[in-house]
Every structure is written in C-alpha cells, then in structure tokens.
Amino acid sequence: MDQVNLKKLAKELNLAVSTVSRALRDSHEISPQTKERVRELAEKLGFQPNPHASSLRQNKSKTIAVIIPEIENNFFSQVINGIESVTPNKGYHVLIYLTHEDYNKERDILQLLRNGRVDGIMVSVSNTTTNLDHIEAWHAAGIPLVLFDRTSEDLDVPNIMTNDAEMAFKATEHLLKRGCRNIAYLGMTGNLSISNRRKAGYLTALEKYKVPAPPQIIELTAKDYINRDILKQLFEQQPRPDGIFAAIEKFAVNAYEVCKELHLHIPQDVKVISFSNLQAAALFDPALSTIIQPAYDIGREAANILFKIIEKKMLMPYEKKMVLPSQLIERASTAVTGK
Amino acid sequence: MDQVNLKKLAKELNLAVSTVSRALRDSHEISPQTKERVRELAEKLGFQPNPHASSLRQNKSKTIAVIIPEIENNFFSQVINGIESVTPNKGYHVLIYLTHEDYNKERDILQLLRNGRVDGIMVSVSNTTTNLDHIEAWHAAGIPLVLFDRTSEDLDVPNIMTNDAEMAFKATEHLLKRGCRNIAYLGMTGNLSISNRRKAGYLTALEKYKVPAPPQIIELTAKDYINRDILKQLFEQQPRPDGIFAAIEKFAVNAYEVCKELHLHIPQDVKVISFSNLQAAALFDPALSTIIQPAYDIGREAANILFKIIEKKMLMPYEKKMVLPSQLIERASTAVTGK
DNA sequence: AAATTCTTTGCAAACGATTTCGAAAAATGT
DNA sequence: ACATTTTTCGAAATCGTTTGCAAAGAATTT
Structure with missing residues (x-):
C-alpha cells in the first residue's frame, strides 16, 4: 500500500x-x-x-528533546508528565534521552541532535558533568534550550528550578528544632550547582544556629551497595549522627535500609528528612518527612518557556531564572520523641 | 550560521x-x-x-514511538529504561506518548504517527480501550508494532508480558496459606486481557482451595480519593476482608492509606500483597509483599523484537508471545501473626 | 473601452541526502 | 597495441512538501 x-x-x-x-x-x-x-x-x-518532507522544506522538526540523567526517579517522571501536558497542544513530539549520569553520553547526545532533528532541547545535566562547553556551544549555535533542576547559573540560559537552598536550610533547621545536634548531609558527588545550593542551605542553617559539631557532607553514588557501606561507616562513628538530611530521595531509602540493618530507630536514634517526590513516603516505616519539589510544574513551565523561545517570543525577566517553591511535609521520621 | x-x-x-x-x-x-x-x-x-533529508529519501525515520498509559509509575519508567538500553546502539531515537488511560488519545496518537514519522511503535494499551481496531489497522498497514504488558491475545501481534495469571494465582495462594479466608481483589476497570489474566489467577486459586466466601472483585480507578472511598466501604462490610490482593501498585498504596485511617492493622487484621515495582516497598509500614515484574527486561526484549521486525528478520515462535516471569517477594504485610 | 487591480491557479525551484545510470580513467588480459 | 574489465567519479532524478513568481481570468476603476 x-x-x-x-x-x-x-x-x-x-x-x-x-x-x-x-x-x-x-x-x-x-x-x-x-x-x-x-x-x-x-x-x-x-x-x-509526510513530516520529513515538511521538516526538510521548512527547516523545523516539530520535535523537542528531553535529556535527563535517569528515568527511574519519580521526580523526572513527573517532569516528563508536565512537559507532556503542553507538547500535544503545540503539535510537538517529544524525544527522550537518558545520560545515566554520564558526561560523555550527555555530550554525545547533544552533538547527535545538532542537525535539525529537534527544534529545541530541555536538559537536566548529569552529575559527572563539570565542563559545560557542550551546553554553551549549543546555546551559541542559537538553538533553543532550557535547563531545569540540574541547572547552571553561569550560563546565560533559561533555568527552571526550585528553591533548593532555601528548602535545604528549612530542612536542616527543621532537624535542629527537633533536637538534632549532629546532622549529616547526604548529597551527590560532582559539582553541580544544584548540589552546591542544597549544601549551602545546609551549611547556612548550621552556622545560623551555631551548631558546635562540624558539618558532615557525605557524598553518595548511583550504586546502592556502595552507599550502604558508606552509611554503615557513618553510623558507626562516634558521635553518631542524630539527623540525616538527604538531598536525594534514593539516599534516604539507603539510609532507611541501613538503619533497619543496624537496628537504629527512626526517629528516636536518628531523624531523617529528604528531598523526595515519592507519594508512598507517607507509608514508610516510619513515615518519611519530605521536601516535595513541584516536578510537574517544573516540566510544564520549562516546556512553556522553551516554546516561547522556539516561537521567538520575548521572555519575561522572571522566565530566565524561574524558581518554583518546594514544600516541606513533616512526618514521623522527624518527630520529637520522649527520649 | x-x-x-x-x-x-x-x-x-x-x-x-x-x-x-x-x-x-x-x-x-x-x-x-x-x-x-x-x-x-x-x-x-x-x-x-540532515536527518529529514535522509528520512525522506530512504523512507525511514530511525525513530520508534513508545505509547504508554502513564509515566508516573515505576513499571513504565523501568520499561523505558529497558527500551533505552537498546535504541542508542541501533542508532534509533525514542518518542514518548502518554494516553493517560484514554482510548481516544490512544487512537489519535496512532493515527498521528501513521505518516512515516516512526518506523515502529511499542504500545501498552489504556484501560479504557475496548476496541482494538486502531491497533489492528496499524498492523494491517504493515508497520512494525509490538504490544507489551497491556497486551491482547486476540491480535496476531507480538506480545511481551509477564506470567500474570500464574503470579496472581501464587499471590492469592500465598494469602490463603497465611490464613486468609476472605480475599478481595483490587483491579482496574476495563476489560484488558492483563486484568482478565490476573483476575483469572485469583479466581482459580479460590476455587482450587475451595474457599467458601464468594470472590470479591473490586474495580478501582485512576483517582485516589474515589479509590479510598470504595475501599472504606469495603472494609466496613461484614465480614471484613482479611486479605487484599492488589493487581496494581497504586491500589496497594490506597489500601495502606485507608487501613491507616481506619486503624486496621496489617498484617494482623488484613494481609496485603500487590503487583509492584517499587524499590521502597520494603520500607513500608509494614513492608509490603510484592510481585515484582521484570519491567526492564520487558522493555529490552520488546525493543529487540521490534527491531527484528523493522529489520525484517524472522521471529522465533517464542518471540511472538514472550512471557517473562515475575517474582514474589514475601514481606511483613503477609506475615502470619499470633492472633 | 482601456487600464488597473484582485482572485485564483499553475509552474518550477527549492530543501539535503541518496541512488541510478553512465562515462571516463585506470588496470588487466590477450 | 587493442579489447575487456574494474575502479572511480559525476550528472541528474528522486523522496514529498512548500513557496516565489508568473499568468490567466474576473472584477474594478478610470
């Protein structure tokens, strides 16, 4: 036929x-x-x-690419959902690329797409990415681009993110107010600005409340078994941390696993709070206090801004650095105990 | 430039x-x-x-589409991950489309793609899909297609799925062996073959073990608040169910929420087991017994089979209906209690 | 009535890569 | 030295859609 x-x-x-x-x-x-x-x-x-004929002739593909570190993560799933809430109305198609937190893959993917296959891209950079030349080059070529969540303030590129530093501060403050005096921060390796923002919020809180114990910044990885080893060591130190602030959902899960193994009780022995978009956090044993990021909105807004750029509309100043607030949900894992 | x-x-x-x-x-x-x-x-x-020029000339797009009901679901995320483990090596690109469990959207998306934009599609049909003409038409047009998870045995199309009936049987049997005598099945509305397979497994188990209580098939929806209402009613019935088999992860979460609200204890008052791909299920209060589907493998195999079709290779007989086994993980939510 | 605009349509040239066909040049055979 | 094959390359057609321009006819103005 x-x-x-x-x-x-x-x-x-x-x-x-x-x-x-x-x-x-x-x-x-x-x-x-x-x-x-x-x-x-x-x-x-x-x-x-025929879309290829159209695209060839008009030099536009009606397609955007979403480049993310991983997809088995509620946050990114929700972001995609948010993106998809705008694309069909615009008649656009969405390509998905995973970098698996690998800078080289990320660079190669951007290179691969620099041929007109897409009209624009949305990127959340991998945590092994230190050199941003590939993003810079893309932007310099004049192809529409937005960064979300894992952003970079150095580049003059639209950023869509949440109030990381502020929420990290609040999370740490929350632990302090619940009586913790020895709080460890679980973060990602690498030098991403998002990590730095969260770390900064943590440090600012410790400083403001004049905590005597030195900060403990623990850098975890993509591998669960490595993380569990590191956390075991952490909990066997003296003095043992009495509070855990996980900057990544996965690390809170690792912490729970290790506490279970070491028979440490949450929140009696150690309180835990985490950035997380897991609906089921409320069902944990004990229910996990979380900072919920507006993932869906981040996706939606990032897509809207990308389309504005594609359509050559002017961006409002607030659209160049858009900050959507997260929400702290207090649950049993940071409850005050009799002890 | x-x-x-x-x-x-x-x-x-x-x-x-x-x-x-x-x-x-x-x-x-x-x-x-x-x-x-x-x-x-x-x-x-x-x-x-320029990919559009190539695609136009060669009449192939080097692109496949993945059409799924939703993405905020660990199962589908893992499937995508599995798919993505194959596509880059093949030099292929992946478009994502969400139907939001809406038959009309699903039909429209398939229609939209019937113009050469993609070389093949992978579909997991929505639960509101009763008429499979759009799939049939696609297949009749000779464009490569595979169905996964939410499949249809009626069509002569490659199916990649798990052993739903068998695992549903085992899950129900597991509850029976742990002492349950009044087991309710929580499933999706609609008439999908996957639902029917799971339902059948449940019924077969009840029959085999000659359970006197009549089967209770509860059909839940996409909306949490509706589900919670239905479940509340369920638990206020006499006799109250002493076992819950959730065919969908989300419904187990709803059941946990309602049990908490009604002060019903799991597993003392009611035992719960569920199809689920949530890593955090082990951290639930109590830890949730699950049937884990090989989501990643399903994605990978489905993609491999799709590429075989695209490359016009012959399929092995087992590739036309591929069944990858799930795994039952017993946890506290189905433990035998003193009572 | 002639000159002008306006409306509606067709012709042909793009867009950039691939591929068929053929021609020239080089290598080989007799 | 000539014929034949092989190697290497170029011209042009092709994929299907869009668009600048021309042209014919209709409608309007002078």
Whole structure:
C-alpha cells in the first residue's frame, strides 16, 4: 500500500500540487470551493502529510528533546508528565534521552541532535558533568534550550528550578528544632550547582544556629551497595549522627535500609528528612518527612518557556531564572520523641 | 550560521555531491584516498547529515514511538529504561506518548504517527480501550508494532508480558496459606486481557482451595480519593476482608492509606500483597509483599523484537508471545501473626 | 473601452541526502 | 597495441512538501 501524497490528490482533483498544498494549509489565495473539494478528498483518502518532507522544506522538526540523567526517579517522571501536558497542544513530539549520569553520553547526545532533528532541547545535566562547553556551544549555535533542576547559573540560559537552598536550610533547621545536634548531609558527588545550593542551605542553617559539631557532607553514588557501606561507616562513628538530611530521595531509602540493618530507630536514634517526590513516603516505616519539589510544574513551565523561545517570543525577566517553591511535609521520621 | 551540508563539502573538496555522500557512507566504489580526504573535512567542519533529508529519501525515520498509559509509575519508567538500553546502539531515537488511560488519545496518537514519522511503535494499551481496531489497522498497514504488558491475545501481534495469571494465582495462594479466608481483589476497570489474566489467577486459586466466601472483585480507578472511598466501604462490610490482593501498585498504596485511617492493622487484621515495582516497598509500614515484574527486561526484549521486525528478520515462535516471569517477594504485610 | 487591480491557479525551484545510470580513467588480459 | 574489465567519479532524478513568481481570468476603476 503506497502512501497517499499531494501528487496523488492533485492528479485526482485535476489541480496542481501547489494548489492542494495551499488548500490544506487554508491559504487565503485559494477559493472556498476548491478548498472544500481538496479537504473532502484528503479526508476520504486519509491523507497525512509526510513530516520529513515538511521538516526538510521548512527547516523545523516539530520535535523537542528531553535529556535527563535517569528515568527511574519519580521526580523526572513527573517532569516528563508536565512537559507532556503542553507538547500535544503545540503539535510537538517529544524525544527522550537518558545520560545515566554520564558526561560523555550527555555530550554525545547533544552533538547527535545538532542537525535539525529537534527544534529545541530541555536538559537536566548529569552529575559527572563539570565542563559545560557542550551546553554553551549549543546555546551559541542559537538553538533553543532550557535547563531545569540540574541547572547552571553561569550560563546565560533559561533555568527552571526550585528553591533548593532555601528548602535545604528549612530542612536542616527543621532537624535542629527537633533536637538534632549532629546532622549529616547526604548529597551527590560532582559539582553541580544544584548540589552546591542544597549544601549551602545546609551549611547556612548550621552556622545560623551555631551548631558546635562540624558539618558532615557525605557524598553518595548511583550504586546502592556502595552507599550502604558508606552509611554503615557513618553510623558507626562516634558521635553518631542524630539527623540525616538527604538531598536525594534514593539516599534516604539507603539510609532507611541501613538503619533497619543496624537496628537504629527512626526517629528516636536518628531523624531523617529528604528531598523526595515519592507519594508512598507517607507509608514508610516510619513515615518519611519530605521536601516535595513541584516536578510537574517544573516540566510544564520549562516546556512553556522553551516554546516561547522556539516561537521567538520575548521572555519575561522572571522566565530566565524561574524558581518554583518546594514544600516541606513533616512526618514521623522527624518527630520529637520522649527520649 | 548556516549548516554545513554535502554540497558545501563537495565544493570545498572539488568533488561531486554524490561522491561525498558515498565516501561518508563508506561505499566500496570510492577510493581510500578520497574517502580519507572527505572524512577529514567532514570531521573538521563537524558535518552532520540532515536527518529529514535522509528520512525522506530512504523512507525511514530511525525513530520508534513508545505509547504508554502513564509515566508516573515505576513499571513504565523501568520499561523505558529497558527500551533505552537498546535504541542508542541501533542508532534509533525514542518518542514518548502518554494516553493517560484514554482510548481516544490512544487512537489519535496512532493515527498521528501513521505518516512515516516512526518506523515502529511499542504500545501498552489504556484501560479504557475496548476496541482494538486502531491497533489492528496499524498492523494491517504493515508497520512494525509490538504490544507489551497491556497486551491482547486476540491480535496476531507480538506480545511481551509477564506470567500474570500464574503470579496472581501464587499471590492469592500465598494469602490463603497465611490464613486468609476472605480475599478481595483490587483491579482496574476495563476489560484488558492483563486484568482478565490476573483476575483469572485469583479466581482459580479460590476455587482450587475451595474457599467458601464468594470472590470479591473490586474495580478501582485512576483517582485516589474515589479509590479510598470504595475501599472504606469495603472494609466496613461484614465480614471484613482479611486479605487484599492488589493487581496494581497504586491500589496497594490506597489500601495502606485507608487501613491507616481506619486503624486496621496489617498484617494482623488484613494481609496485603500487590503487583509492584517499587524499590521502597520494603520500607513500608509494614513492608509490603510484592510481585515484582521484570519491567526492564520487558522493555529490552520488546525493543529487540521490534527491531527484528523493522529489520525484517524472522521471529522465533517464542518471540511472538514472550512471557517473562515475575517474582514474589514475601514481606511483613503477609506475615502470619499470633492472633 | 482601456487600464488597473484582485482572485485564483499553475509552474518550477527549492530543501539535503541518496541512488541510478553512465562515462571516463585506470588496470588487466590477450 | 587493442579489447575487456574494474575502479572511480559525476550528472541528474528522486523522496514529498512548500513557496516565489508568473499568468490567466474576473472584477474594478478610470
């Protein structure tokens, strides 16, 4: 079965290809009668314009790419959901690429897409990314681009993120107010600005409350078994941390696992709070206090801003650095205990 | 900055466009020397062939589409991860579409893609899909297609799934062996074959063990608050169910929430087991017994099979209906209690 | 009535890569 | 030295859609 194309329609209707094309795009220079004839036959034969021909001719692909470190993470799933809440209305398609937290993959993917396959990209950089030349080069080439969550303030590129430093401060403050005096921070390796923001919030809180114990910044990895080893060591130190602030959901899970193994009780022995978008956090044993990021909104807003750039509209100043607030939900894992 | 294309390379090298094209595709009819010259300049100028021109000419897009009901679900995230473990090696790109469990969206998306935008699709049908004509039509048009998880045995289309009926049987049996006598099944509305398989497993177990209480098939929805209402009613019935088998992870979470609200104790008052791919299930209060589906493998295998079809290779018989086994993990939520 | 605009359509040239066909040049065989 | 094959390359057609321009006819103005 060969596809029905403009030529076939034109022949059938005794019209020129150009006339058919214009009729279908509702051009003003085609009479209503012929428009109707064309539309009717197109409908009847189920004509669908070939996207590659269109893209080639118009030099636009009606496609955007979303480049994220991983997908087995509620946060990124929700972001994608937010993105997808705008793309179909715009008639756009969404390509997904995973970097698996690998800078080289990230660079290669950006390189791979620099050929017109997409009209714009949305990136959340990997934690092994220290050199931002590939992002810079993309931006310099004038192709629309936004960064979200894992952003970079150095580049003059739209950033969509949450109030990381502020919430990290609040989380640490929350632990302090619940009586913790020896709080460890569990963060990602690497030198991402998001990590730095969260770390900074943690440190600021310790400083403001004049905590005598030195800060403990623990850097964890993508591998659960390594993280559990590191955490075991952490909990066997003296003095043992009495509070854990996990900057990543996964690390809170690791901490829970290790506490269970070492028979440490949450929140009696150690209180835990974490950045997390897991609905089931409330069902944990004990229920996990969380900082919920507006993932869906981040995705939606990032997509909206990207489309503004694609459509060459001016961005409002607040759209260049957009900060959507997170929410701290207090649960049993940071409750005050009798002890 | 205008793109570098074949024409520019050809002019620079004093060669014909066709020669450059052939050189880059490593054609045998180009001398090693000119190949080297061409490659060198292409490298230097960062030449990237325009994918739309290629796709138009070759009538293939190097792109596949993944069409799923939702993405905020560990199972589907893991499937995507599995798919992505294959696609880059094949030089393929992945488009994502969400149906939000809406048959009309699903039909429209398939329609939208029937124009050469993709070389094949992978579908997990929505639960509001009763009519499979759109899938049938796609398949009849000869465009590569595989179904996964939410499949249909009626159609002669490759299916990749898990052993739903068997595991549903085992889950129910497990509850029975732990002393439950009044087990409710929480499933999805709709008439999907996956639901039917799981339901059948549940019923077979009840029958085999000659349970006197009538089966209770509860159909839940996408909305949490509705589900909680239904479950509240369920638990206020007499006799109250002493076992819950959730066919969907989300419904187990709803059940936990309602039990907490009604001060019912798991596993003393009611035992719970669920199909689930949540790593954190072990951290629930109490830890949730789960049937873990091989989501990653399902994605990987489904992608491999799709590529076999795209490459017009013959499928092995077992590849037409591939069943990857799930695993039952027993945890505290189905433990035998003193009572 | 002639000159002008306006409306509607067609022709042909793009877009950039691939591929068929053929021609020239080089290598081989007789 | 000539014929034949092989190697290497170029010209041009092609994929399907869009668009600048021309042209014909209709409508309007002078």
